[in-house]
Amino acid sequence: MIETATDDRSFPPALAEAARTEFARADGDGIDFEPYDAFDSAEETTDWLRSWTGNHDLDGGAYRVFGQDGTGGLAALWCVRPGLPLAEQPVVFMGSEGACGVVAGNLSDFLWVLADGTGPMEAVEYDDAPGRADPVLASLAERHATTPRRPAHEIIARARAEFPTYAEDVRALCR
Template identity: 80%
Template structure:
């Protein structure tokens, strides 16, 4: 996997505001997401990736972990677009039970996914990508998004199409 050469861990303002937002899981009818106020350290990220894959040879440098679901599955920016800013890197999710996938093509589209009431775990683990729109998250997306608003389903399926081998590439790293 290609990574950026820059180890930028500066937290994007949009994700900082997401972190300041309360998420209501609503007993399974809301978004199961606990955003962080900063990226995990490079060491924590490497430890997580090695543990998740069972592969002690991996380096987590391609990921910037910024949140989790209630079971410990992690949402991260996947730094696969060399030379592009962090906010233009795809958002991925790696669940605690082994599910993984691409959620959005960048932070901007991720904000629209959240605005539609879909979190990173829901985007990867469920086929039904029709959430319950959240006006607070929609307002946040309107302030920060640089991409046009589209339904979460369109964004998620588009990101999967842009990175069709992501799941297979991650599975190939597992020991």
């Protein structure tokens, strides 16, 4: 069982603004992401994690689900860094068809991934997600990000390198 880094469920301002932003689908070439305006409840998150893994001994306390793709795959903050605020936790994605992985090392980097035209599902399912930079999302990132702008592929690669066994560890929880 992963120890929850924080019991905080307050929604970060950057995610609240993202929830008010329309994501360009660009005839299927855009970002497939629907941000929420609040985290899923602890109960909903636990139900989802148990359903996704088939493991009814788990609880979802280490996750703060904040959005989904069109198929129902979920994006979440993974509270793995004890004592750090939610904005400093990595962003992960767990797809409806079993794909899972780390998207960004923190919320700030996730904003730059979005600005570069890559959503959570695309970051995990495609090694070289060919995103289109989005000026609206770039403006959002400029207002909220605390890390420098970098290409999405660099951010994703760095996050994967920091948490190289995330997908394996999650799959090991499956029953």
